[in-house]
Amino acid sequence: MTEPTQHGPIDWLDKVSDRMASQFxxxxxxxxxxxxxxxxxxxxxxxxxxxxxxxWHLGLFAMVLSEWAVGPIDLFRVVQMLVLHDLVxxxxxxxxxxxxxxxxxxxxxxxxxxxxxxxxxxxxxSHAFRSLWEEFEAxxxxxxxxxxAVDRLQPILLNHLVGGGTWLDYNVxxxxxxxxxxxxxEGAPALWGAAEAVIADAAARGWLKPAIxxxxx
Amino acid sequence: MTEPTQHGPIDWLDKVSDRMASQFxxxxxxxxxxxxxxxxxxxxxxxxxxxxxxxWHLGLFAMVLSEWAVGPIDLFRVVQMLVLHDLVxxxxxxxxxxxxxxxxxxxxxxxxxxxxxxxxxxxxxSHAFRSLWEEFEAxxxxxxxxxxAVDRLQPILLNHLVGGGTWLDYNVxxxxxxxxxxxxxEGAPALWGAAEAVIADAAARGWLKPAIxxxxx
Numbered sequence: 001m002t003e004p005t006q007h008g009p010i011d012w013l014d015k016v017s018d019r020m021a022s023q024f025x026x027x028x029x030x031x032x033x034x035x036x037x038x039x040x041x042x043x044x045x046x047x048x049x050x051x052x053x054x055x056w057h058l059g060l061f062a063m064v065l066s067e068w069a070v071g072p073i074d075l076f077r078v079v080q081m082l083v084l085h086d087l088v089x090x091x092x093x094x095x096x097x098x099x100x101x102x103x104x105x106x107x108x109x110x111x112x113x114x115x116x117x118x119x120x121x122x123x124x125x126s127h128a129f130r131s132l133w134e135e136f137e138a139x140x141x142x143x144x145x146x147x148x149a150v151d152r153l154q155p156i157l158l159n160h161l162v163g164g165g166t167w168l169d170y171n172v173x174x175x176x177x178x179x180x181x182x183x184x185x186e187g188a189p190a191l192w193g194a195a196e197a198v199i200a201d202a203a204a205r206g207w208l209k210p211a212i213x214x215x216x217x
Numbered sequence: 218m219t220e221p222t223q224h225g226p227i228d229w230l231d232k233v234s235d236r237m238a239s240q241f242x243x244x245x246x247x248x249x250x251x252x253x254x255x256x257x258x259x260x261x262x263x264x265x266x267x268x269x270x271x272x273w274h275l276g277l278f279a280m281v282l283s284e285w286a287v288g289p290i291d292l293f294r295v296v297q298m299l300v301l302h303d304l305v306x307x308x309x310x311x312x313x314x315x316x317x318x319x320x321x322x323x324x325x326x327x328x329x330x331x332x333x334x335x336x337x338x339x340x341x342x343s344h345a346f347r348s349l350w351e352e353f354e355a356x357x358x359x360x361x362x363x364x365x366a367v368d369r370l371q372p373i374l375l376n377h378l379v380g381g382g383t384w385l386d387y388n389v390x391x392x393x394x395x396x397x398x399x400x401x402x403e404g405a406p407a408l409w410g411a412a413e414a415v416i417a418d419a420a421a422r423g424w425l426k427p428a429i430x431x432x433x434x
Binding site: 007008010011012015016020023024026027028030031032033034035042043044045046049050052053055056057059060061063064065068075076079080083084121125129157158160161162163190193194197198200201 | 224228229237247248249250259262263273282297342380407410414418
């Protein structure tokens with residue numbers, strides 16, 4: 001959880017319509033996503049990624065990789081979902097995929113965060129944006145499944161680029177990694193093929209541990 | 218200009234199709250945008266903004282503020298333009314609005330950067346994405362004008378939130394600021410109204426100098 005943003009007075013909002021003022025309050029609050037730090041490093045390994053730049057990268061991933069979606073998608077909806085998908089982390093912080101304790105309470109904490117955050121917007125936009133975010137979380141529509149696929153794929157690439165990343169931080173084995181990311185196949189089978197190649201290479205290099213259940217005989 | 222990204226071997230790209238490998242090379246190269254530092258601070262003033270998170274913020278600005286566009290726009294095209302609009306900074310770095318020396322060579326440097334960067338993509342995507350970026354730069358279509366409006370508006374808000382920001386860094390006066398940002402009105406007159414309110418307030422607080430040409434008599 002980040003601290004509430006400390007910034008100067010915004011009484012100039014009195015000079016614009018109530019509707020526009022609500023929109024600016026939301027956009028100013030959203031700036032805090034730049035201070036939410038993820039487990040993943042950026043590609044040169046120099047620092048951890050923040051959630052705002054992660055969300056930008058995913059938008060670009062979706063634009064570039066949309067042809068690999070399992071079926072027809074509405075790419076505009078997908079990109080909007082990805083711009084919005086982690087905004088609740090402003091209140092909740094990032095919950096790494098490998099953090100089991102955090103994951104049990106994640107849904108409740110994020111729903112409360114969504115109330116607070118999307119509640120800043122005019123009612124029509126509040127409903128529309130929150131509904132897109134809930135669709136992403138449920139991951140039952142083709143658009144949401146593709147968005148989820150991209151969100152699972154990007155950290156695999158970053159972990160490999162930096163020589164292990166969160167796989168080493170959390171002592172992850174290859175089967176656990178596969179089980180946590182195989183839903184990529186639901187949104188984009190060809191991208192899951194790429195992810196499997198990256199995971200196999202990471203295992204061969206020792207960045208992912210051998211599967212615990214693996215029986216050599 | 219950022220250094221070429223140092224990262225681990227990407228020979229796993231041999232396991233995917235040439236087309237997909239080109240797409241991943243582009244997406245990995247794009248990661249460098251997270252290391253391009255802008256003049257603007259993030260809203261709490263704690264550090265400078267990087268161009269990747271700036272691009273995310275602008276996508277959100279466009280989604281929230283689209284109703285204020287001067288005429289009908291295709292919001293999907295606008296959001297894509299904003300995701301792409303600063304990618305050339307990977308090669309060129311950010312050129313602040315107030316940097317006159319940098320601005321004279323900016324177009325040439327950015328065109329060369331676009332050749333290198335978009336050239337990584339498969340030809341169809343290379344053309345499509347570069348064409349969207351060129352449309353943004355030319356700013357003659359309604360979509361590009363709205364995207365430019367948002368790109369000019371966000372730094373004004375951030376400068377005000379942090380108590381002056383690049384206005385103080387560059388000793389900017391109120392008329393210069395207005396002349397550099399008034400094109401917001403071409404894309405979204407109502408947002409220019411908001412920008413004028415912010416600028417007037419900043420001038421009243423001494424964060425923007427009085428206009429040099431102003432005659433008190």
